[in-house]
Amino acid sequence: MDKRGKPILEIENVTKIYKTKGGTLFGRRSKKVTALNQVSFDIFKGEIFGLVGESGSGKTTTGRLIVSLENVNSGKISLDGREIIGLKGGAQKEFRRKVQMIFQDPYQSLNPQRSVFDTVSEPLKIHRMGNASVRRDTVRQALKSVGLSPPEDFLYRYPHRLSGGQRQRVAIARAMVLNPEFVIADEPTSMLDASISAQIFNILLKMRDKLGVTQMFITHSLAAARYLCDRIAVIYRGNLVELGPAEEVVRNPKHPYTQALIDAVPKFGHSKDAKRYRTLLSKKREVAEDKGCVFFPRCAVAHEERCARNQPGLTRSGDGHLVGCFLSESLF
Numbered sequence: 001m002d003k004r005g006k007p008i009l010e011i012e013n014v015t016k017i018y019k020t021k022g023g024t025l026f027g028r029r030s031k032k033v034t035a036l037n038q039v040s041f042d043i044f045k046g047e048i049f050g051l052v053g054e055s056g057s058g059k060t061t062t063g064r065l066i067v068s069l070e071n072v073n074s075g076k077i078s079l080d081g082r083e084i085i086g087l088k089g090g091a092q093k094e095f096r097r098k099v100q101m102i103f104q105d106p107y108q109s110l111n112p113q114r115s116v117f118d119t120v121s122e123p124l125k126i127h128r129m130g131n132a133s134v135r136r137d138t139v140r141q142a143l144k145s146v147g148l149s150p151p152e153d154f155l156y157r158y159p160h161r162l163s164g165g166q167r168q169r170v171a172i173a174r175a176m177v178l179n180p181e182f183v184i185a186d187e188p189t190s191m192l193d194a195s196i197s198a199q200i201f202n203i204l205l206k207m208r209d210k211l212g213v214t215q216m217f218i219t220h221s222l223a224a225a226r227y228l229c230d231r232i233a234v235i236y237r238g239n240l241v242e243l244g245p246a247e248e249v250v251r252n253p254k255h256p257y258t259q260a261l262i263d264a265v266p267k268f269g270h271s272k273d274a275k276r277y278r279t280l281l282s283k284k285r286e287v288a289e290d291k292g293c294v295f296f297p298r299c300a301v302a303h304e305e306r307c308a309r310n311q312p313g314l315t316r317s318g319d320g321h322l323v324g325c326f327l328s329e330s331l332f
C-alpha cells in the first residue's frame with residue numbers, strides 16, 4: 001500500500017473493446033477498437049489525478065467506465081474497496097450519488113429547456129434528498145460555491161442566457177450538489193478561453209482543498225495537468241505508459257511519449273535553455289505485426305528488435321513513478 005493510505009478508486013487490468021460496424025458498401029464487417037488495454041492505477045483520497053493523452057487515447061472511456069456508463073470487457077473497478085460492477089439497489093444508488101462526471105462540452109451537457117434551478121436541483125429530486133425548501137437552499141449554496149453569485153441572478157435563467165464559463169459552472173454545481181466523494185472532470189475547459197479556464201481550475205482546486213473531493217481530471221494538456229494535479233498518468237492508445245507525481249512527470253519524464261508531449265508544450269520545450277527530447281518520429285514506422293510496444297511506430301529512440309517484439313510492463317523508476325518503457329532506465 002502507498003503511504004497516502006487507502007485508495008478511493010482502484011482500476012485493475014481494465015480492458016475495454018468497442019465493436020464498430022464496418023462501413024463498406026457491400027459487406028458490414030465489424031471492427032474492434034481496443035480503447036483501453038490492461039490499464040491499472042489507484043486514485044487516493046483527496047488528490048486530483050490527471051489523465052493525460054492525445055485524442056482517442058481512451059481518456060473519456062476511462063471516465064465512462066468509472067461512472068458505469070459503460071462496462072469493462074475484463075478487469076475490475078472498485079470504489080472504497082467495493083467492486084462497482086454488479087452493484088444493485090441501495091448500493092448502486094449510493095454509488096451514483098458518490099461518483100459524478102462533468103463533461104467536456106457545457107453547450108451539450110445542459111438541457112436547453114431547463115432553468116439553472118431545474119438542472120441543479122434534479123439530482124436532489126432523483127435521490128429524494130431534502131424537501132423543497134432544503135433543496136432550494138442546497139442549490140443556492142452550490143451556485144455560490146461555483147461563483148454564480150448572487151444565486152438569485154441565475155436560478156431561473158436558461159442555458160442560452162449563460163456564457164460558456166457560466167454553463168460549465170452550472171454543470172459543476174449540478175455534480176457537486178449531491179456532495180460526491182469522487183468527481184471526474186472530462187476536459188472541462190476545452191471549449192473555454194484561457195482566463196475562464198483558469199477560473200474553472202480554481203473551482204476544482206477549491207473543491208479539493210475545502211471539501212476534500214477527490215478528482216480525476218482528464219486533459220490532453222500536460223501544462224493544465226501540471227497546474228492542477230497531484231499526480232499524472234499518461235496514456236497512449238489505451239495503454240498507461242507513465243504515472244507519477246505531477247512535478248516529477250513533467251520535470252523528469254521517462255517515457256518517450258511523455259517526452260514528446262513535453263516537447264510539444266511551447267512553455268516547457270521551446271525556451272532557449274529548455275531541453276528538447278526529440279523522441280517523436282516525423283514519419284511513422286510501418287509495423288508488420290502489432291505485438292511490440294504501442295509507441296514503437298512513432299518512437300525515435302526505440303530499440304528496433306526489442307521494442308518491436310515485446311510489450312513493456314510498468315516498472316518503478318523512483319518514488320511512486322512508474323514507466324512502461326524498456327529504455328527508460330538504460331538511456332534516459
Ligand SMILES: Nc1ncnc2c1ncn2[C@@H]1O[C@H](COP(=O)(O)OP(=O)(O)OP(=O)(O)O)[C@@H](O)[C@H]1O
Pocket residue numbers: 018019020033034035053054055056057058059060061062220
Ligand atoms: N461508443 C464507441 N464506439 C466505438 N468506438 C468508440 C466509442 N467510444 C470511443 N471509441 C473509440 O475508443 C477510442 C478511445 O476513445 P475516447 O473517447 O476514450 O478517447 P479520448 O482520449 O477521450 O479522446 P478525445 O481527447 O478526443 O476526447 C477511440 O479510438 C474511439 O474512437
Ligand SMILES: [Mg+2]
Pocket residue numbers: 059060061186
Ligand atoms: Mg474524450
